[in-house]
Every structure is written in C-alpha cells, then in structure tokens.
Amino acid sequence: xxxxxxxxxxxxxxxxxxxxxxxxxxxxxxxxxxxxxxxxxxxxxxxxxxxxxxxxxxxxxxxxxxxxxxxxxxxxxxxxxxxxxxxxxxxxxxxxxxxxxxxxxxxxxxxxxxxxxxxxxxxxxxxxxxxxxxxxxxxxxxxxxxxxxxxxxxxxxxxxxxxxxxxxxxxxxxxxxxxxxxxxxxxxxxxxxxxxxxxxxxxxxxxxxxxxxxxxxxxxxxxxxxxxxxxxxxxxxxxxxxxxxxxxxxxxxxxxxxxxxxxxxxxxxxxxxxxxxxxxxxxxxxxxxxxxxxxxxxxxxxxxxxxxxxxxxxxxxxxxxxxxxxxxxxxxxxxxxxx
Numbered sequence: 001x002x003x004x005x006x007x008x009x010x011x012x013x014x015x016x017x018x019x020x021x022x023x024x025x026x027x028x029x030x031x032x033x034x035x036x037x038x039x040x041x042x043x044x045x046x047x048x049x050x051x052x053x054x055x056x057x058x059x060x061x062x063x064x065x066x067x068x069x070x071x072x073x074x075x076x077x078x079x080x081x082x083x084x085x086x087x088x089x090x091x092x093x094x095x096x097x098x099x100x101x102x103x104x105x106x107x108x109x110x111x112x113x114x115x116x117x118x119x120x121x122x123x124x125x126x127x128x129x130x131x132x133x134x135x136x137x138x139x140x141x142x143x144x145x146x147x148x149x150x151x152x153x154x155x156x157x158x159x160x161x162x163x164x165x166x167x168x169x170x171x172x173x174x175x176x177x178x179x180x181x182x183x184x185x186x187x188x189x190x191x192x193x194x195x196x197x198x199x200x201x202x203x204x205x206x207x208x209x210x211x212x213x214x215x216x217x218x219x220x221x222x223x224x225x226x227x228x229x230x231x232x233x234x235x236x237x238x239x240x241x242x243x244x245x246x247x248x249x250x251x252x253x254x255x256x257x258x259x260x261x262x263x264x265x266x267x268x269x270x271x272x273x274x275x276x277x278x279x280x281x282x283x284x285x286x287x288x289x290x291x292x293x294x295x296x297x298x299x300x301x302x303x304x305x306x307x308x309x310x311x312x313x314x315x316x317x318x319x320x321x322x323x324x325x326x327x328x329x330x331x332x333x334x335x336x337x338x339x
Contacts, residue, residue, distance in 0.1 A: 042072075042337075043072075043312075043317065043318050043331060043336050043337075043339075044072050044073055044167075044296075044298060044317060044318025044319075045070065045071045045072045045073070045318065045319070045321075045324050045327055045328060045331070045339055046071060046072070046073040046074070046075045046169060046298065046318060046319065046320040046321070046324070047062075047063075047066035047069070047071040047073070047074050047075060047320075047321070047324045048075050048300065048301045048320050048321055048322045049062060049075065049076060049077065049090060049322070050062025050063045050065065050066045050074060050076065051065050051066040051069060051071070051322065051323070051324055051325075052140065052143065052322050053140045053142055053143060053303065053322035053323045054069075054140075054142055054143060054144065054322075054323070054325070055143060055144055055146060056098065056127055056128050056129060056130070056143065056145065056146055056149055057090060057098065057127075058076055058077060058088045058089060058090060058127075058151075058152070059127060059128065059146060059149040059152065060149065060152055060156070060157075060160065061128070061146035061149055063076075063157065063160060063161070066166075066324060067161075067164055067166055069324045069325050069328065070324070070328060070338065070339050071166060071324045071339070072166065072167060072318075072339045073166065073167040073168065073169050073206075073318070074157075074161070074166055074167070074168050074169070075169045075171070075208075075300075075320050076088055076157065076168065076169070076170055076171070077089060077090040077170070077171045077173050078154065078170055078171060078172050078173055078188075078192065079091075079092055079114040079115070079173055079182060080114070080115055080182055080183045080187075080188065080191065081114060081115065081117055081118055081119045081122055082115060082116055082117055082118050083118045083119055084191075085119045085153055086153065086154040086155075086191055086192065086195055087114065087119065087122060087151050087152065087153050087154065088151060088152045088153070088154065088157060089114055089151055089173070090173065091114075091173075092113055092114055092115065092173055092178075092181040092182055093110055093111055093112060093113045093114065093181070094107055094110070094111025094112060094114070094125065095107075095110070095111070096108065096109060096110060096111065096131065096134075097130060097131050097134040097135075097136040097137075098127050098129075098130055098131070098136070099111060099125050099126070099127055100125065100126040100127075100129075101124070101125060101126075102124045102125075104126065106131045113180075113181050113182075114151075114182075115180075115181060115182050115183065119153070122150075122151050123150050123151065125150070125151065126147065126148060126149065126150070127149050127150065127151060128145055128146045128147040128148050128149035129143075129145030129146070129147060130143060130145075140322070154170070154195055155195070155199070158195070158199040158201060161204075162199070162201075167204050167205065167206070168201070168204065168205045168206070169205075169206045169208055169228060169320075170192065170205060170206070170207055170208070171207075171208045171209055171230070172188050172189065172192060172207060172208075172209045172211065172214040172215075173209075174188055174209065174211045174213075174214060175210070175211055175250075176211055176213070176249035176250060177249065185211065185213035185214050185217060186217055188214050189207075189213075189214040189215075189217035189218040189221065190217070190221060192207055192214070192218060193207075193218050193221045193222045193225060196222070196225060197222065202222065202224050202225050203224075205225065206225070206226045206227065206228050206273075206274065207225060207226075207227050207228065208227070208228035208229075208230050208274075208276060209228075209229075209230060210230045210231070210232070210239050210250055211250055211252075212229060212250060212251050212252035212254070212270050212272075213252045215227040215228075215229060215252070215270060215271070215272060216252045216270055216271060219271040219272075226272075226273045226274065227270075227271060227272045227273065227274075228272055228273070228274040228275075228276050228298065229266075229267040229270050229272035229274070229275055229276065230276045230277075230300070231263055231267075231275070231276070231277045231278065231281070232277070232278040232281065233278065233281050234278060234280065234281075239251070240256060240263060240266075241256075242256055242261060245257070251266060251270070252270060254266055254269055254270060262289065263275070263277070263286070264286060264289045264290040264293050264295055265289075265293065267290070267293075267295060268293045268294075268295060272295070273294075273295065273296060274295060274296040274297070274298050274317075275290050275295050275296070275297055275298070276297075276298045276299065276300055276320070277297070277299055277300075278299070278300065279299040279300060279301070279302045279307060279311065279319075282297070282299050282311060282314065282316070283314070284314050287314045287315055287316060291315070296317040296318070297316045297317050298316065298317055298318045298319065298320060299311055299316055299319055299320070300319075300320035301320050301321060301322060302319045302320065302321050302327070303321055303322050303323050303326065305326050305329070305330050308321070308326065308327055308330035309330050309333070309334060312330065312331065312334050312336065313334075
C-alpha cells in the first residue's frame with residue numbers, strides 16, 4: 001500500500017513538472033506569436049551592434065545584454081571569411097580599436113581583411129574590450145568589457161536567439177567601391193538568404209544594407225524576407241548623391257531623379273519594406289511620405305534622449321540605438337507601450 005501511495009505522489013510530481021514545462025513552452029510560443037504577428041505600428045527597439053555603448057560590439061555578450069534590456073530587434077553586421085563562413089563584424093578588416101591578438105596585445109594598425117582569414121584564424125582574436133587609448137573608448141565610457149569574446153558566426157547568433165522573442169536585423173557589409181574587401185554582391189546575398197532559410201527564421205530576420213545591390217538580389221531570391229534600405233546624406237558619407245545628377249552606385253542602379261528626387265520612392269522601387277535613414281536626415285514630411293508608400297521608417301543611430309523624443313513625435317516606427325535602455329525610457333516618457 002505504501003508503495004502505491006509513493007507511486008501516486010511520484011505521478012503527481014511528474015504531472016506538475018510536465019504542467020510547468022507545458023506552461024513554459026506555451027509562454028515561449030505566445031511570445032513568438034506576438035513577435036511575428038505584432039501590429040505594423042508597434043515600436044521597434046533595435047540594439048545597435050547588440051548594444052555597443054554597454055557591451056563590446058557585435059559579441060554574444062552584447063546580444064545577451066540587449067535582450068536583458070528588452071530590445072525587440074538586435075541589429076548586427078555580416079562579413080565572410082576566406083573559407084566561406086558568415087561571421088559577425090561591422091568592419092571588413094580587423095579594427096585595432098577592438099581587436100587583440102592571441103597574446104592579448106592590441107593590434108598596432110589596421111589588420112587584414114576578414115575575407116582573407118579562415119574562421120579558425122579569425123577565432124584567434126579577442127574582441128571583448130575596447131583599446132582604452134582609442135577615441136572609441138572615450139565615446140562609450142559605459143561599455144563593460146567581456147574578455148575572451150570571439151567573432152561570432154551567424155549560425156551561433158541564430159542558435160542563441162532561436163528560443164528568445166527577439167528579431168534580427170543583419171547588415172551585409174559591402175561597398176560598391178571596394179570589391180576586394182568581401183565576396184561579390186550576388187554571393188553575399190545568396191549566402192545570407194540560404195542561412196536565414198536554413199535556420200527557419202525568414203519571418204524574424206531582415207536584411208539591411210547601404211549597398212542596395214544585395215537587397216535587390218535577396219528580394220529576388222527570397223521575396224518572403226523583408227529588406228531594409230539604409231541611407232545617409234552627410235558631408236562625411238553620402239549614399240544618395242542627389243547632387244551628382246546620375247544614379248548612385250550605392251542604390252543598385254536606381255535613379256533618384258526618375259523617382260521625383262524622393263528617397264522614400266527610391267526605397268520603394270528597390271523593394272524594401274523599411275527605410276532606415278541617418279537620423280539627421282529625417283523630418284516630418286519624409287516620414288509622412290514613406291508611410292503613405294507603405295514603408296516603415298527606422299532611423300539610425302540615435303543616442304540622444306531629446307532626439308529620440310523628437311523622432312518618436314514624428315511617428316517613426318522604431319529607432320536603432322547604442323543605448324536601448326535610454327530608448328526604452330524615452331518611450332516610457334512618451335507613453336508608448338514597452339516590449
């Protein structure tokens with residue numbers, strides 16, 4: 001009789017454990033359902049390079065910190081190794097501001113292009129802290145080091161986020177004027193599309209780029225994957241080049257003049273669902289025009305709380321920031337629902 005009672009107790013414990021497990025699975029499923037069916041106007045909190053103001057950029061530590069803060073999307077960057085592996089890096093070369101060699105010494109100068117290194121060679125470098133003598137370090141004094149971080153592969157990042165209710169916005173780091181720095185646009189786009197499809201994340205990943213060639217190709221290969229057209233018009237960098245009188249090499253051969261000198265209309269012609277302009281280039285008229293065309297507007301990279309507030313008032317659909325914690329506070333101050 002005692003053995004029967006013990007079995008009943010064990011059975012009840014197993015049942016309770018199974019119920020808790022089922023509830024946990026349902027919670028994750030509900031979070032994912034909310035993620036992929038969220039209203040188009042839900043505000044998108046994107047952590048730039050993870051959250052580079054608070055953790056080393058484009059590292060697993062940065063992604064974990066971003067998720068802990070409560071981002072809806074992790075924004076990050078792609079490169080390709082010499083043995084054909086998609087890895088995470090903003091720079092197409094080894095940046096001495098953030099890279100140390102196997103002996104822990106900062107690189108003395110700009111290192112080799114990632115495209116010339118195998119994955120095994122790339123993994124020898126540590127990117128877990130910023131060179132304290134660099135201007136970069138002074139720009140982000142709140143960044144907490146995480147020694148031992150290596151360049152992640154895209155597959156590592158996909159594995160990390162697969163059970164977490166967060167999107168990814170991945171940038172193909174390619175430029176029309178430096179063809180030797182990475183694979184060609186067709187190859188780059190196909191690699192990104194194949195990786196997203198293989199991971200089963202077509203509804204949770206967007207592909208962004210300043211070089212729209214990869215976006216046009218990706219859209220042709222995978223219409224189900226949303227693309228994001230990045231733009232900037234400034235003295236230091238100008239991908240639109242409206243004063244040149246000819247199509248910009250950045251815009252996949254599309255002619256701004258043929259689209260009424262309208263960047264939103266050019267973005268629409270490129271097949272992008274989102275326009276991601278430099279935040280200085282955003283005003284109320286451009287946001288209104290983009291929305292009328294069915295585009296979302298996602299300015300980058302906004303770190304000043306007053307500018308966050310200004311852009312929220314313009315009804316943008318989200319913001320990319322090095323400080324997603326600041327962005328959440330700005331949203332709260334404006335009465336926006338927090339993710």
